[in-house]
Amino acid sequence: MLRVRLVLGYMGWCVRLGARPWRYFQLNAPWFNEERGLFSKRDMDALIPDRWRLPQQPLADRAMPENWPQFLKPEWGQNARGIHLVRNPEEYGALRKKLLADSPVPYLAQAAAPGRREFEVFWIRDPGDTRRAAILSVTETLNQSDQDWPVNSIRNADTRHQTLSLSPDQEQKLWRWMGELPPFRIARAGLRADSMEAMLDGDFHIMEINLFVPMPLTLLDEDLPRKQRHAFIGRAMKALAALTRALPKDQPPKRVFWPMFFLNYRIAP
Template sequence: MLIRISLVLSYILWCCRFLVAPWKYFQLNANYFNQDLHIFSKLDMDLLIPEQWRLLQFVDKGDDQTAKNPDTYPVFLKPEWGQNSQGVCRIDSPEALQQHRANRPVHGPRYLIQAAAKGKREFEIFFIPGATSDQSSAIISVTETCNHSDDEMPVNGIYNKDTYYKSCMPELNTQQIQKIEMLFSQIGSFRIARFCARADSLEALLNEQFSIVEINVYVPMPLILLIQEMTLTSKLKFIFASMKQLALVTKDIPASQPVKSIFFQKLQSARLLKSKLKNELS
């Protein structure tokens, strides 16, 4: 919580410094907001991923007779919108899938089925591009998401007590960081994003042998800030640098870009998702 507060306060201060309205934050990726569904749809994000990095993913129609079933297991079930792995679960068999479908409320969230990525390791790439008006450099961090358990395909996240994080930045030189920046900047024109990719190694990631599991473009947490070994001074330095960059990118939003009422729609979607997931578990 303190980290999020520090991020917000730092962003507001830099916005004031650059004479930018802080509430424009919610317009950063507004071009990708689905007005009909009132969410940043995972299916919409999926279409932006180059085919060689894309996992098979489709809408799960539940017990509908036209419902498509996976050819192989395990697969991952996830709400079409959600954060911090909320509502995501691994399905290991047709029986488990049918049980999940049977327990869903009639008017619950729409679920997607995603094929399991073959990569053994999970990497999170946090990215803020350079600002055009200020000729500033991009902010990028590469963090490995690890797990203390023996599970080869865990659902990692802040709600999984076995999840922990490790920085990959000391292992990367300038050219390699630039290579990762080049690769992931091909996926949409996001002004802030966090990509989750699975690969067998950091070398495989650099060699484009990876799959994109998810793209988070709404208040994505820089997971590098969750590394326990990272000093407070280093965390504050990253927060100030990244929020300065984000304020500059916010300043670059063209006046011609249509304004969308994202905050309140997302707040409502989050409340509905939390309520419906609670009903599924009860």
Template sequence: MLLRALMVMLYLLHCLRQRVKPWLFFQLNADYFNETKGIFSKLDIDRFIPATWRLNQFRDTGIEQPESFPVFVKPEWGQNSVGIRRAGSQVQLDQIRAQRPAGNVPYLIQEAASGSREFEVYIIPGDMEEDFSVLSVTEAINLSGEKLPVNSINNRETRYWDMTGELSEEQQQTLWQNLRSVGKFRMARFGIRANSLDELMSGHFHIFEINLFLPMPLVLLSDNVSLARKISIMNNVTARLAYVTGTVPETGSRKSVFFRKLKVHRENRAAVTKSPVHEGA
């Protein structure tokens, strides 16, 4: 919470210095916002992922069944893994469906990725389309011993470890070139599973999540990054975000992203609270 508050303060300061309107921040990825649903739809964004990196995912109507298990049942939109549960069998999936309270929150079923390691890649593009200004690779490590845990900042068993320094400039550029092919995001955090850093670099991975709304660079939570370094990273990230915000056209229609997302987030939270059993994601 303190990190987020400091990031907001630094962002506002950089906006003031650069004479940028900070409320335009919520328009950064508005091109991908589904106004009909009032969300950044996981199904919409899924279509941009190349087939080789995409996981099978479909709307959970209770009729269509997965071809294999385990699978993850998740809200069509959510933050910090709220409401995500893992089903290892048809019996568990049926239990999850039965426990889910009635409401307007749509759920998806996503196949589990085969990669043994989980990486969170945060990116902000550079001035030139072929380059990046910010890129960090953070590994999510779960201490529970589970094979396919639901990692998040709310999971007490999840730890983060900065891996960016393990990559050469050339490798970072290769990763950027791969991820920029997914979409022209002004900022994004990719959730990726791969068996190793080498496989991540060679394009042998699966993308299980793309966060386009308020994504935090999880390097800021890494155990192997000093406080002084975290503050330096925050300053660099917020300065760049202020700059990118200044590139949002001031003319044309605006999408009501913030308040509609806030409404859906509250609905998701309420649905999880009402559920008799939910994973501590």
């Protein structure tokens, strides 16, 4: 229902502002790999500054990873679909063989990120000044199980989310770091750090960047009052519609929706 509310809110603001809603899928089109028909995690990884990047390699590579544990993940996916944890070379070898034989999409091996806490940073850029964020929210992802390396997602019953309140100064510090990434128009970045203070100081690692219909996870915070949730949807969808209207007319269009739509159903849960 949250996605329905987001879509309806976005469509409503597009009508009010005179934006063309089908152009939503062109917002991050400059980073869409047309040849492969996906938003490639390998492409995203290459855009992350070295100090925040995790060791990562194609699963097809014969070299054995140097660090453990490793997360094996499809080169594109959402909501942690198809992600597996392996803790040693034996587990890695057995699962690697199976995935290379059966998976319809290429897989990557990514070292587990250091840091005790997991954060999701969501933003929509300001259409009037793309150096700024019109919407910036931070949600901590928590896990209630006793697993040391859980795969958190909306599909994991032990996963819950907690919205963090940042002061204007803290938002400015965080946006300074996100501003070192390419100018994605709407995105959600998954980070790991030892604390919120460490994250604000730039001491974190980026696990993943989601550019295709990223869900603002603050809406999954069960403690967030309904009135506050609705207010966030209104602000965010208004900003998104305005950003859609402001898309440069000379930006080359790309076919994004249908390749991503069909790819999503090729990935195992």
